[in-house]
Amino acid sequence: MPAMKENDIRFIKLLILVNGLVPLALLVRDQAHNRLGANPQNFLILTTGMMTLVFLVLTMAVTPLRKLTGWNWLIQFRRMLGLYAFFYGCLHFLCFFSLDRGFSVSSTLTEMVKRKYLIVGSIALLVMVPLAITSTNGMIKRLGGKRWRALHRLAYLAAIAGVIHYYMQVKADVRQPLGFAGVLAILLGYRLVVYWRQPKPAKVLAHGRGE
C-alpha cells in the first residue's frame, strides 16, 4: 500500500472517528440499562482512564509503524487518535469530578494536591491541553513545523505520566499497568534507537580525525 487516495484517507478517518465512539456509546448504553456492575462510578472512571491510555499508546504507535512499513499516509490519522486520547482524558476527569467528588471544586482540589497519583494524572491531562489546541493545520503553520514538533514531544510526557498514574493506584496486581508500560517503552525505545543511530553530521565532522 504505497500511496493512498484522498478519498480512501477520508474513509479511514471516518472509520477511526466512528470506532473511537464505540466504547463511549457502550458505556452510556450499559449505564442506561444499569449494567455497569456493582460499582458503576468506579467502572466509569476506570474505563474512561483506560481508553485514554489506549489512545495515547495508539498515537505513539503511528510514527514507528510508519517508519517500519513505509506507509507514510499513517501520519494522517495521528491527530484524530491524539484528540481521542484527550477526549477520553477529559471524560475521565469529569467522571472523577462528578461521581467521586460530587461536583465539589474544593474537595477535588484538596484531594488533587494531597494524592500523588492525582498530581501525576493531572500533569498527564494538562500537558495534553496545549497539544489539543495546537492540533489544527492553522496552528501547525503558525508555529512552524520545527517548533510544533518540539511542543508535541510533550505527548511522551502525557503517556508516561498516564501510565504511572495508573500504576500508582493498583493495590497489588500490577500486570495491567506494567503491560501498558511495556508497550510504551517499546514505542519510545524505538525513537531513542532511531535518534542514536542518526548520523550527527556537524559534530562528527568537527571532531572527526582523518587518518
Added chain:
Amino acid sequence: MKEPNKIPDNEITDPAFYFSRRTFIRTGIAAATVVATGLVYRQLNPVAKGTVNTPLIKGLVTNPAVAAADATGFRVAEPETSLQDITHYNNFYEFSTDKEGVAPAATGFNTNGWQVSVEGLARKPKVFDLDELLKISPPEERIYRMRCVEGWSMVVPWAGFSLSKLLDAVEPLSDAKYVAFETLLDPKRMPGQRSDVLNWPYVEGLRMDEAMHPLTLLASGLYGRALPPQDGAPVRLVIPWKYGFKGIKSIVKIKLVAAQPRTTWSEYAPNEYGFYANVNPQVDHPRWSQATEQRIGESGRRPTLMFNGYEEQMGHLYAGLDLRKNF
C-alpha cells in the same frame, strides 16, 4: 472480425450505480469494524450475570433473642446491598484480582470434605469436619456493614455464629494471646494462586480479645443461603469494624498463638496495611483518603464512620492505643 476493445454500452457500469455500490461496500466495512470494536469491548468488559443457588440454611435464626437495632450491633438498620452485587463484586485474589471476575472464576469450587483444624495453645485442639463445625451453634442472621480498604462499602446479611463459640470449644490456654487464620492453599482449585500476586496462602490474625468479641463472626452463609464460593465458601471470618481484608475466606486452619501472627497484606505493604486495620476515617491510606466511601447501590459517597459505626461496641478495646501508629 470483432473489435476487441469495444465494450457494449449496456455493459458499462452506470457511474451512479458504481458510486452507490462503493458507498454500499464502505457502509458495510464501517458497520463491520464497529461491530468488531464493540465485541472486543464486550469481551474485555463482560456484563456481570449469574445466579446464586447455594443451599438454603436450615434453622437460621433471623430474629435473635436480642431486639433489632440494639446495642449489640448485630443488625444494622440500613438497606441491605443486593445479593447480585454482594456476589459479583468481590476481592478474592485466590480466584482473580478483578472484582467482577471472581464469581465466574470461582464457579464450581469444590468444598467437599472440607476440614478446619483448630490448633495451637488449646486444651482440646481438634480437626473439625465442616458439618461438625457448623453444628457448634445455631446459625444467626447478622446484618453488618462491610467497608473495603479501597473505599467502597456494603451492608451484608450474613449467617453464622460468633467465633468465640468455636474457640470456647477447644478451650484456649491462658498464654494464647492471638489467633492466626489460614486460607486453603490449592492452586488447582484456586487459580489465582498460580501467580504470585500475594504470598500464598493468605493469612490473617486477631488479638484474643478481638477474636472473642461477640461481633466477630464465623460466617457460613449470606442472604439465608450457604456462602457462594466467591464470598469465601465454606467458612470465613467477618469483623465488621475492620477493613474487609481482615475477613479471611475459605478458612482451613485456626491457630491459637502467643505472639502477634503475620498477616498477608501487612507483610505485602507494611506502610499501607497494618495488623489492626480498624476502619478509621481520620487515618488515610498513604495513597488515598478513607474519609468517605462509595456505598454500593447508592449514587453519592457517604462519610465513613469511626470503627465503621461500631465504636460503641468496639472503642473500649483500643483505649490508649495510638490508632495512627497502629493503623
